[in-house]
Amino acid sequence: MKLNDKVLPNTNIKLKEFKELLYNKFKAYPSMYTDYKNNAFIVTNTFYENIDITQRKLSLFCNKLGIKYEKGFFGYTKCIKVHLAK
DSSP: OOGGGOBOTTSSOBHHHHHHHHHHHHSSOOOEEEETTTTEEEEEOEEETTEEEOHHHHHHHHHHHTOOOEEEEETTEEEEEEEOOO
16 A cells, blocks of 8 residues: 555545645645654644744644644654554
8 A cells, every 4th residue: 555545543534635635724835754664644843934834733733634643853843743544
């Protein structure tokens, strides 16, 4: 199964759809990483001119969609981590 076809736990949202929803919400792509070792998708705080994508905003967005996530750090940057279904 391709990574983008994985469904986020407790939802019917595929990872590819989640990325599109993030773009539609924030009008920009946040920094996103895949942790293959732990089967997780990580979205970090991202700042563009006039666009602030923060951990708080990402958390509220995930809560609205019913996506379970963990708050944490990716290096020195705040992030949310979504564990992917196996």
